[in-house]
Amino acid sequence: MPPLNYFVVESPDAVGREAYERIAGDVLQDLDLIKVIDRLHICVDPKVPIFVAAGLLRHMPRAIRVSDFANVNPGEKETVLDIADETYLAPLLQKLWARFGKENVDQPDRFTVVLPKGVVGDEELEGLVVADPSETLYKDVIYALQYIAPEGFKVRRQYIKDGKFYYVASEDTLPADIVERVVAPIFERMGVSL
Amino acid sequence: MTTLVPVTYKGGVYRHDEIMDLIDDLGGYIVQKHVMAQDVVLQSFVPRDDIDLIREIAKPLAGQVTEAPLVGTEIAVVSPSLEIHHLPHTACDIAEYLRRSGAKTNMVGLSRGFGKRIANLNDEERDIINEHDLAVYALGTFEECIQQKFPVLRRGIQVPIIVTASPDREALMRIIDPPVEGYVGGIGRIMHRFKRPEELAKLDELVDEVSRTLDARRDALARDPLSVFPPRLMAIIEERIHEVSMLTHPTPVTAQMEGLRVKLPYDPYAPAIRSLEVADGVTVGDIADVTPSRMRNYILIRIKPFSETRILV
Numbered sequence: 001m002p003p004l005n006y007f008v009v010e011s012p013d014a015v016g017r018e019a020y021e022r023i024a025g026d027v028l029q030d031l032d033l034i035k036v037i038d039r040l041h042i043c044v045d046p047k048v049p050i051f052v053a054a055g056l057l058r059h060m061p062r063a064i065r066v067s068d069f070a071n072v073n074p075g076e077k078e079t080v081l082d083i084a085d086e087t088y089l090a091p092l093l094q095k096l097w098a099r100f101g102k103e104n105v106d107q108p109d110r111f112t113v114v115l116p117k118g119v120v121g122d123e124e125l126e127g128l129v130v131a132d133p134s135e136t137l138y139k140d141v142i143y144a145l146q147y148i149a150p151e152g153f154k155v156r157r158q159y160i161k162d163g164k165f166y167y168v169a170s171e172d173t174l175p176a177d178i179v180e181r182v183v184a185p186i187f188e189r190m191g192v193s194l
Numbered sequence: 195m196t197t198l199v200p201v202t203y204k205g206g207v208y209r210h211d212e213i214m215d216l217i218d219d220l221g222g223y224i225v226q227k228h229v230m231a232q233d234v235v236l237q238s239f240v241p242r243d244d245i246d247l248i249r250e251i252a253k254p255l256a257g258q259v260t261e262a263p264l265v266g267t268e269i270a271v272v273s274p275s276l277e278i279h280h281l282p283h284t285a286c287d288i289a290e291y292l293r294r295s296g297a298k299t300n301m302v303g304l305s306r307g308f309g310k311r312i313a314n315l316n317d318e319e320r321d322i323i324n325e326h327d328l329a330v331y332a333l334g335t336f337e338e339c340i341q342q343k344f345p346v347l348r349r350g351i352q353v354p355i356i357v358t359a360s361p362d363r364e365a366l367m368r369i370i371d372p373p374v375e376g377y378v379g380g381i382g383r384i385m386h387r388f389k390r391p392e393e394l395a396k397l398d399e400l401v402d403e404v405s406r407t408l409d410a411r412r413d414a415l416a417r418d419p420l421s422v423f424p425p426r427l428m429a430i431i432e433e434r435i436h437e438v439s440m441l442t443h444p445t446p447v448t449a450q451m452e453g454l455r456v457k458l459p460y461d462p463y464a465p466a467i468r469s470l471e472v473a474d475g476v477t478v479g480d481i482a483d484v485t486p487s488r489m490r491n492y493i494l495i496r497i498k499p500f501s502e503t504r505i506l507v
Contacts, residue, residue, distance in 0.1 A: 019335045019360050019382050026385035046310065046336040150334070151279040152309025171309050 006039035006055075006190055013046065020044055024148050031144050036137060041186050044150070050178075051149045054166040054186045057141070061133040064088055067126040070113075074122050081113040081125075092130045141165055164194065198222060198239040198423070200265030202296055203248070205257025210234040216251060220244045223425035225266050225449045226298065237265045237296045239425050262296030263405035266425060266449045269297045270326040272347075274307030274333065279383060285332045287388040288358065288381070291397040292330070292404065298448050300326065300489075304347070313343040320350045321488040327451045328375075328407060330400070333359040335382040341369040348374070354407045358382075358400060375410075376403035411451060420497045421481035422472060422507040424449045427497065431456060434470055435463070453482065456493040460486040464493055473507045481505055 009024065011017040024042060028034050040055035066072065069085040070092075083089055096105045096113065099120075106114040115125070138160045145158070145167035153169035157178065166183045168174060175181070179194070187194045198221075203213055207229060214236065217224055222240035240248060249259050269292055273285035281303070289299040302323055306314050323329050329351060333340050340359050348355060354375040357366055360382025367377055378400045381393075388397060428447045431454070432438050438446045441457055448455040456467065464486075468479035478484065478495070481503050487494035500506050 013336050013338070015337070015360050015362075015365075015382075016335045023383055023385050030385070044336075046338040049310070147278055150308075150336075150339075151275060151277055152312065152339070154309070171311050 003034065004037060004040055006041070008041045010041075010043045011045060013044075016044060016046070020148070027144050027148050031140055031147075033140060033144055036141070039190050041190060042148070043182075043186070046150070049150075049153065049171050050182070051153050051169045052166070052182055052186065053145045053148065054183055054190070055164075056190065056192065057137075057163045057165065060163065061137065063129045064131045064133065065126065066092065066128045066130060069130075072122050072126050075117070077117050079115045079117060079120070079122060079125065081115070083111045083113065086110070088130045095128065095130060142167065164192065166194075196221065196241040196243065198425075199242045199245070200262050200296055201238060201240055201245065201248075202260050202262040202265065203234075203236040203238065203252065203257055204260070205234055205252060205255050207232055207234050209255055210236070210257075213248065213252060213255070213257060216248060220247070223423075223429055225425050225428065226445050228444070237262065239266060264292060264401070264408065265296035266451065267297050267327045267408055268325075268448055268450045268455065269299045269404065270302045270323045270329045270353075271299050272302045272304065272307070272323060272329050272331045274304055274313070274347075276303035277308070279308070280332065280334075283384050283387060284358075284381065287384075288330060288332055288397065288400065291388075291401065295401050295405070297404075298445055302329075307343075307347060310339040310342040313346050315347050315349055318488055324350070324352050325455070325487060325489065325494055326353055327411070328354045328356065328404060330356045330358065330404065333357060333382070335360040337361050337365055337369055340366070344370055354411065356400065356403050356407065375407045378403055408451065415451070415499075418499045418501045419506065420452060420499055421503045421505050422497055424452065424454055424497060426507070427472065427478070427482070427495070428454055430472055431467065431470065435466060437463070453494065453496040455487060455489070456495065457490075458493060459491045460493050461491075467493060467495070476505055476507060481507065 009017050009021045011020060020042060028037060036058055038056045038058040043052045069088055071082040073080045073082060104116055104119055108114060141160060142158050149169045152171050155174055156169035157174055158167045159165060168178055168183060184194050214224060217238050217240055220241055222238055224236050224238045226237040228235040245259060252259060271285055271289040273280045285301060289301055292299050302319060304315060304319055306312060356376035357370060357374055358378045358381040359366060362379035363377045366379055378396060381396050388394060428449050431447055437458060443457045446457050464484050468484050470478045472478055481498055483496045485494050
């Protein structure tokens, strides 16, 4: 059972309710999303048929900048980037190549990147945004919900913004007012408005 | 006539050939040999009276002989799709557990087995499932969905079916009409590996259900025996058609309860198999139907019963 602040699974089918509680727990654990999701409410009714998952995210990770994983050492003729953590090295190189051209970006070894003096200011370089983990986090959360939902429920509507998310899926066409009618009351029960 | 019983031998690679020779000398058959690093697993049929002898000879080699009710059977594990919703857990865990009991399992992932309204079974899937001795349907969670889609998923299936799903056994018996051969409740969509005692108990229940169903079929076969015991025909094919030894499949010739699947292309090899002499003047073509399999371009041999051929090899 995940240690979320609010975790409810509703279903008219008692066996199904229990199974989906376990499925949701396993999926969130597998995808390492338990720390990210704060509240989660799931409703499944195979008779309608409909699957609704709505919830809140705990906090969004901030954007990763050069200064987070590298030291910028200004020299007389060149600026040397000393990479401490390789995780974001590939996106960093992509950004540098795109901005300054490959001829200006030298990488003498794995943990060093050298730029000639004058192409960019040191502070500007330190503040350069390399990656935004929240972008992939959105995808991860939606993927998790897609994974939890019954497979036959292919018609879906999803939303993730400002720490709130919902995922509505069905086998049949979804009614236009499904969000107002079904999702909004769930958010109200969690004490927030959509 | 000695009764052959299905057993599994587990032991080390060291001197395992002695055990293989022993089984051969006793008149038994090795259906599958599996070498994993230092270990060897032999799925075989041995005479009932000689099990103790094999145990005794295997003792200094630290080999174990256990009864394995599913040796010599080929079972289809049918999953509604190959999506992450149904795999790897449930379907693969079921297949793995059945293999431990000696069965050869094949996974059949349906192209459109999901969704209660849109689920269907195409002719290729139907024919492939019908080529097995038994089909295990690994279904999902909701009674409503199972009730609605199972009649579609079983359409045209003639082999015995065992259904596993989340609702309990009684609920499954209530919603599935006409009844199938076996039911195991409590195994639905499970997103983790089966490792808890209650989950493993469910898998044991499934093996019991499968072996009960297959035993019933074996009893029926005993009343009208096959013209040749499939593992015997398998031994003959392996000995006489040398191309079989060059195949890299784990089971180049797969034994079934009433036939064999030979993993050689049909067109070039079917005539050779048909004309293969099993005993004096009796060819495979006399006692069996050699047909193309729907699985790749393999050969499927269906052995005819004694009542039809009046031949018993």
